[in-house]
Amino acid sequence: MSDTPQGEINAETTGNAAEGGAKDFIRTFIDEDLATGRYTHVHTRFPPEPNGYLHIGHAKSICLNFGIAGDYQGKCNLRFDDTNPAKEETEYVDSIKDDIRWLGFDWGESEFYASDYFDQLFDWAKQLIGKGLAYVDSLSPDEIRAHRGTPTEAGRNSPFRDRTVEENISMFEAMRAGEYPDGAHVLRAKIDMAHPNINMRDPTMYRIRRAHHHRTGDTWCIYPTYDWAHGQSDSIEGITHSICTLEFENHRPLYDWFLEKLEVYRPRQIEFARLNLSYTLMSKRRLLELVKEGHVSGWDDPRMPTICGLRRRGFTPQALRAFARGIGVAKRDSMIDVAFLEFCLREDLNTAAERRMLVLNPLKVVLTNYPEQQEEWFEADNNPEDAAAGHRKIPFSRELYIEQDDFMEDPPKKYFRLSPGKEIRLKHAYYITCDEVIKDAAGNVVELRCSYDPESRGGGTPDGRKVKGTSHWVSAAHAVDSEVRLYDRLFSVEDPADTAEGQDWRDLINKDSCEVLTGCKAEPALAQAAPETVFQFLRQGYFVADRRDHTPEHPVFNRAVGLRDTWAKVQKNG
Numbered sequence: 001m002s003d004t005p006q007g008e009i010n011a012e013t014t015g016n017a018a019e020g021g022a023k024d025f026i027r028t029f030i031d032e033d034l035a036t037g038r039y040t041h042v043h044t045r046f047p048p049e050p051n052g053y054l055h056i057g058h059a060k061s062i063c064l065n066f067g068i069a070g071d072y073q074g075k076c077n078l079r080f081d082d083t084n085p086a087k088e089e090t091e092y093v094d095s096i097k098d099d100i101r102w103l104g105f106d107w108g109e110s111e112f113y114a115s116d117y118f119d120q121l122f123d124w125a126k127q128l129i130g131k132g133l134a135y136v137d138s139l140s141p142d143e144i145r146a147h148r149g150t151p152t153e154a155g156r157n158s159p160f161r162d163r164t165v166e167e168n169i170s171m172f173e174a175m176r177a178g179e180y181p182d183g184a185h186v187l188r189a190k191i192d193m194a195h196p197n198i199n200m201r202d203p204t205m206y207r208i209r210r211a212h213h214h215r216t217g218d219t220w221c222i223y224p225t226y227d228w229a230h231g232q233s234d235s236i237e238g239i240t241h242s243i244c245t246l247e248f249e250n251h252r253p254l255y256d257w258f259l260e261k262l263e264v265y266r267p268r269q270i271e272f273a274r275l276n277l278s279y280t281l282m283s284k285r286r287l288l289e290l291v292k293e294g295h296v297s298g299w300d301d302p303r304m305p306t307i308c309g310l311r312r313r314g315f316t317p318q319a320l321r322a323f324a325r326g327i328g329v330a331k332r333d334s335m336i337d338v339a340f341l342e343f344c345l346r347e348d349l350n351t352a353a354e355r356r357m358l359v360l361n362p363l364k365v366v367l368t369n370y371p372e373q374q375e376e377w378f379e380a381d382n383n384p385e386d387a388a389a390g391h392r393k394i395p396f397s398r399e400l401y402i403e404q405d406d407f408m409e410d411p412p413k414k415y416f417r418l419s420p421g422k423e424i425r426l427k428h429a430y431y432i433t434c435d436e437v438i439k440d441a442a443g444n445v446v447e448l449r450c451s452y453d454p455e456s457r458g459g460g461t462p463d464g465r466k467v468k469g470t471s472h473w474v475s476a477a478h479a480v481d482s483e484v485r486l487y488d489r490l491f492s493v494e495d496p497a498d499t500a501e502g503q504d505w506r507d508l509i510n511k512d513s514c515e516v517l518t519g520c521k522a523e524p525a526l527a528q529a530a531p532e533t534v535f536q537f538l539r540q541g542y543f544v545a546d547r548r549d550h551t552p553e554h555p556v557f558n559r560a561v562g563l564r565d566t567w568a569k570v571q572k573n574g
Ligand code: ATP
Pocket: 046, 047, 048, 049, 050, 051, 056, 057, 058, 060, 061, 243, 244, 245, 273, 274, 275, 276, 282, 284
C-alpha cells in the first residue's frame, strides 16, 4: 500500500487529541486508567538501545512518548537499554541525546541506564532462584534451542532444571565471580516448557560474557537479557505506561510474570505498530551495514532515514513532528508512503523558507548593450508569502549566468523560456532578448549574446508588453562558486526489506541516488547562509545549507525536496 493519500492514513489510524484529531487508542487506555484510578498520573519512557543512530521510526516513538507525557502533564524518561555490551558505544548515547533534543524534547533530569540497575537485577534474580523460579542451566546454546520446541510442539525440560536452590545460588554467584568460561552456563526462569507462548518456555535471564561495557567497564562478566532487564527497569522507574512496538506483545506475559513473582510495582504495557516507510530500510543492522560498507558517507548521509541524516537533508523538527502526528498510531503493521514524509516537509517549508537564486548548470549570458563597468543592486523580497522576512540586495552586471535548461536553440511550441529572438524576464531585474548564440568547436552552446531593455527595470515596461518566461540568474562578477547535491531515494524499490530469493538487499541500492553538481553559481547572500538554513531556490525546490560542509568560501547545499506540488505556485510567483 504505497500511494496512500494522507486522508486514508488518517482514516485508518487516529491522530493526537491535543492536535484536535480523534483520540488514539493509547490515549484512550490512559484515560481509562486515570478514570479507574489504576494510575494517578502518567509517566512514559523512551528506551533506545545505544547500538546505532536513531531513525524516523524512533522519531515516531519519541513523539508518542514525550507527546503523551506532555498532554497529561506527566513525565517521560530517557532510558538507555544498555544490556548488550558487545554492540553498544558512547558515540551512540551522545548521538541519541543530540537527536532527541533537536527534535524538541527535554527529559530534564530523567536520564537513566538499564546498566545502573545491574545490582538490583542480580539481587532480584537471586530472589527468583530462592523461590524456586530460576535455575542455572548448563546446556549449550544449541541444545537450549533444540529443547525449546516449536509453536506447535511443546519444548522439553533441561536435565539441569531440577538443581536445588542452594546449588543454583552458588553456581549463579560463581557465574558472576568469573569462575566459568563464557557461555558455560546461563540463568533461566523456571516457568513452563510446554507453554503455548514460546517466550514463557524458561527464557534466559543471564549469560556469561566477558565484554567491556560502555558504562560498567569490566565489573560484570554476566549480563542480563533484554527480557529480564526491560520490565524491571520500567518498574524501578515507576513507569505507568510502557509503550512499545508490536513485536513485544508476546513478551508482555513474561514481563508481567517477572514483576508478579518479584512482587513489585507493575506498569501497563501498550503495543503499537512500528513505522515502515516505502523505499526505506529501517533495520539498525542494515543501516550499520550501509555505513560500514561505504554505501553511504556515514550515519548522517542525507539519504539515510536517520534523524541526523534527515536533518542534513533539510528536514525540520516541526516537519518530523507533524509527520508523526499525521501517521498516528495503529495496532496493525502498514507501510507509509515516503511521499507523505516529503509532503510534511514541504508544508513546513512552504511558508517559512526564504527564496534565493542559484544556477545549477550555468550558461553565460553577455548583455551587449549594458555598460562594461556598471553594476546595480536590486532589492528582492526574501519571501513573497511573508513580508516580515524582509529584503536582500542582489547584484546585477553585464555578464550573468542563467540555467542551461532555460535556453533552447530550437524550442518546441509553447516554450516560454529563452530562445533566439525571444524575450524573457530576469527575476527581480530586466527583460532580455537573445540576439546571438555562441558555440564551441563541438557545437555546444557556450554563451548567449543578449540585449536588455533599460526601461524594464523591476519587471515591467511602459508599453506593457507581455513576456511569458521568467528565469533566475546570477551576476557572473559576483557569483559564488557552489556545490549542490541532489538526492534521490536510496532504494529503488518500494519495499527494500522484501528481497527475492537469492537476491542481495544491496542490489536494491539506487546507485544514482546522489548527484553532485560543482561549479554552480550562487547569489552572494547564499555564501553567508547559516548551516541548516533551508532556502527555496527559485524554480528548483528546497535546499539546505549543509551543516557539515558549508563554508562561505565553499557553499554546499543539499536538496531537501523538489517542488512538485508547489511548482505551479512558484511559477506564478516567478
Ligand atoms: P533493535 O533491534 O536494536 O532493538 P530497535 O529499532 O528496536 O532495534 P531500540 O533502540 O530498541 O531499536 O528502539 C527504541 C524504541 O524505539 C523502542 O521502544 C522501539 O519500540 C521504538 N522503535 C524502534 N523502531 C521503531 C519503528 N520503526 N517505529 C516505531 N517505533 C520504533
